[in-house]
Amino acid sequence: MDDRQNSISRHDLGARPGSETAPIIADARRDADFASARTLVADALHRSPDVVEQCRTDLPGGRQVVSYCFHGREVSQGVAAARRLMAMEANFLEGDSVTSSDRIEIVPLP
Helix, strand or coil: CCCHHHEECHHHHHCCCCCCCCCEEEECCCHHHHHCCCEEECCCEECCHHHHHHHHHHCCCCCCEEEECCCCHHHHHHHHHHHHHCCCCEEEECCCCCCCCCCCCEEECC
């Protein structure tokens, strides 16, 4: 799946943290991958791709949701596409992986 028109760059995502226009950041790693994870993008919420339909009631409405995963674009692209089908403003983070570059803060998980 190559859906670049619905992607957001790391730079653009990192330029708006804490602002009223900041998107909700959703970690789209599968539960097994997340369970063994050591880090997370700051302020991200983990939402398994296996239960993406719960986002209608689980995430605040009226804000863009940006999905990312650490293992490649396919999962986050699929999650973003599913959210768009549910009439949500949804994008995915451009690129194959997340690093603490381009203003994106990576934090350790407790």
